Amino acid sequence: MLKFIVRRLIQLIPILIGLSILVFLWIRTLPGGPAEALLGERATPEAVARVRELYGLDRPVWQQYGSYLESVVKLDLGQSVVSRRPVATELRERFPATIELTIAAMIFAVGIGIPLGFLAAKRYQGPIDQLSVAGSLIGVAIPVFFLGLVLKYVFAVKLGWLPTSGRSDATSTALHPTGFYLLDAVITNDRVALVDTVRHLILPAIALGTIPLAIITRITRAAVLDVVNEDYVRTAHAKGMEPNVVDRRHILKNAMLPVVTIIGLQTGLLLSGAILTETVFAWGGMGSWMYQAINFRDYAVLQAGILFIAIVFVLVNLMVDITYARLDPRIRVR
Amino acid sequence: MSLTEAETQELQVERDQIVGRWTDARQRLLRSPSSVIGLVLIGLFVFVAVFAPLLAPYEPGDQNLSVIRPGVYPGPSAEHLLGVDQLGRDILSRIIYGARTSLVIGLVSLGFGAVVGLTIGSLAGAFGGRVDTVLMRLMDMMLAIPGLLLAIGVAAAIGRGLTAVMIAIGVVNVPVFARLLRSSMLSQRESDYVLAARSLGVKRGRIVVGHIIPNSIAPVIVAATLALATAIIDAAGLAFLGLGSADPGVAEWGRMLAETQSFLQNAPHAAIFPGLAIIISCLGFYLLGEGLREALDPKFRR
Numbered sequence A: 001m002l003k004f005i006v007r008r009l010i011q012l013i014p015i016l017i018g019l020s021i022l023v024f025l026w027i028r029t030l031p032g033g034p035a036e037a038l039l040g041e042r043a044t045p046e047a048v049a050r051v052r053e054l055y056g057l058d059r060p061v062w063q064q065y066g067s068y069l070e071s072v073v074k075l076d077l078g079q080s081v082v083s084r085r086p087v088a089t090e091l092r093e094r095f096p097a098t099i100e101l102t103i104a105a106m107i108f109a110v111g112i113g114i115p116l117g118f119l120a121a122k123r124y125q126g127p128i129d130q131l132s133v134a135g136s137l138i139g140v141a142i143p144v145f146f147l148g149l150v151l152k153y154v155f156a157v158k159l160g161w162l163p164t165s166g167r168s169d170a171t172s173t174a175l176h177p178t179g180f181y182l183l184d185a186v187i188t189n190d191r192v193a194l195v196d197t198v199r200h201l202i203l204p205a206i207a208l209g210t211i212p213l214a215i216i217t218r219i220t221r222a223a224v225l226d227v228v229n230e231d232y233v234r235t236a237h238a239k240g241m242e243p244n245v246v247d248r249r250h251i252l253k254n255a256m257l258p259v260v261t262i263i264g265l266q267t268g269l270l271l272s273g274a275i276l277t278e279t280v281f282a283w284g285g286m287g288s289w290m291y292q293a294i295n296f297r298d299y300a301v302l303q304a305g306i307l308f309i310a311i312v313f314v315l316v317n318l319m320v321d322i323t324y325a326r327l328d329p330r331i332r333v334r
Numbered sequence B: 001m002s003l004t005e006a007e008t009q010e011l012q013v014e015r016d017q018i019v020g021r022w023t024d025a026r027q028r029l030l031r032s033p034s035s036v037i038g039l040v041l042i043g044l045f046v047f048v049a050v051f052a053p054l055l056a057p058y059e060p061g062d063q064n065l066s067v068i069r070p071g072v073y074p075g076p077s078a079e080h081l082l083g084v085d086q087l088g089r090d091i092l093s094r095i096i097y098g099a100r101t102s103l104v105i106g107l108v109s110l111g112f113g114a115v116v117g118l119t120i121g122s123l124a125g126a127f128g129g130r131v132d133t134v135l136m137r138l139m140d141m142m143l144a145i146p147g148l149l150l151a152i153g154v155a156a157a158i159g160r161g162l163t164a165v166m167i168a169i170g171v172v173n174v175p176v177f178a179r180l181l182r183s184s185m186l187s188q189r190e191s192d193y194v195l196a197a198r199s200l201g202v203k204r205g206r207i208v209v210g211h212i213i214p215n216s217i218a219p220v221i222v223a224a225t226l227a228l229a230t231a232i233i234d235a236a237g238l239a240f241l242g243l244g245s246a247d248p249g250v251a252e253w254g255r256m257l258a259e260t261q262s263f264l265q266n267a268p269h270a271a272i273f274p275g276l277a278i279i280i281s282c283l284g285f286y287l288l289g290e291g292l293r294e295a296l297d298p299k300f301r302r
Helices: A002-029 A033-039 A045-054 A061-073 A087-122 A127-141 A144-158 A181-187 A191-228 A231-238 A243-281 A286-295 A299-327 A329-333 B005-031 B033-050 B091-127 B129-144 B147-158 B162-189 B192-199 B204-240 B253-263 B269-296
Strands: none
Touching (some): A002 A299, A002 B147, A087 A181, A087 A191, A087 A243, A144 A243, A144 B204, A144 B253, A144 B269, A181 A191, A191 A243, A243 A286, A243 A299, A243 B204, A286 A299, A286 B147, A299 B129, B005 B033, B005 B269, B033 B269, B091 B129, B091 B162, B091 B204, B091 B253, B091 B269, B129 B162, B147 B162, B147 B204, B192 B204, B204 B253, B204 B269, B253 B269
């Protein structure tokens, strides 16, 4: 198992290098080139010249790539043209919000999707099954920001049950040592902050988690349907094994393989969907940061955001591969 | 060399089976209620998009300032069937013209993604070896960036406008089609009929174009249908983020939603209807895509 993990980590290197090359090339295609990308559209020619010299933009491309890579590794990501602050500092402040939202959305999607898909398959063609099939079809067709707007309108604006935006109440004085508000509330043992954070988290998490929920439900249902007719399931039943144990040990465990893969792929959808969800709910994470960057042509921020999210996505898929190998010993051998 | 009657008949049967595959798929598609619903929804969407100028009661940019006051943006009425937005524009008309924008974005981005992707995929599949490795690793890199994020990057690099949106969404489709066609081709390459063609001395290019690609195309058709649904949603997402058309006269569903965000309390209808339009058109392509998958896959054949 350790050998497998090491091998996958080594395979990660060319992907990360490739990613950095893609982002590096992308910066070079930006309107005005990399110097203006770092300085913004209103940069003076002198400033551009200074940056060109500073970043060695007159040197050969491969040398430039080398120094680009070096600055990325050193987390020297330039300065935001909007806030005039280092991008790396802002990134550090912003990413916990997005990760928290993404995890909450994933818990919502997995927590409902897997049991629902399982139940639907067990009651194949029953009312639950048909509802889940119809629901998951409509679920994938709803744009995340539209769902966000509707949820916000119904539950926050009309009913007033939950807050409309932000991560915590404006009057909140809670401490945030880690930036992960839920974790902070638990660490500081602040019950008020915990309730407040959860209340703010519910709507964005549901909005963001609905598409993955639809997909996970569908995949779980299909995977369970595939497995329930296997011989080993029949054998387990025949030898008088408790139905619950058969469900857990034979059906669910084997059906989880495709589900785990899909969960990994959904993270990408979640991370990019977070950009839209955060915009709707004024959630102070990477998404609203990148939204602002798009509208102010803040390319240094955009670059950092894209690189960061892509790296997280790659790492999540690595974790998925490892989980997969744990679930299915055959994978490790290959 | 002349064929005996029995041999001719045998060939005839074989040809019937080849024709039969598509006829059969069509019949199975039309037997599935969800595919038919999908077809109807797509038909409606395309009809509205094509005949937008005839169907829309107003121009998409027309403002009826007589009906709006700050904070008051009337909902459905006889004059404006779906109400007006915060600038007094007729929402129905904007949805109808928005269908046109969505259809154009969907088709052009699909065309771009499919042509580039299928070319890369078929090159990789046909040549194998180093060409295959290099091309596929490049596709893997692109897949490592989540779709919408890649589109945001590309659109931001090109600049604001519908062309940028179409290229951005098209680029996202490239690796999908490339991988799909390649893997499909690889499984065909070793098949008996390809070996037969090769042993007859048919040139490689002709085998690829004449035999392998037509037999590998079924999953591509399914992916293309589903890509249209994704294109509509992603285009709306990009417009929502401010990366759509810069021209206020162009009606885009995503931007309609973005613009009404701050007026949600006063004009919920201005958000609901464009949202429904997105859902209905996407649902059409999803239903058809799923139906096609089942119809074209021999596994589902009874």
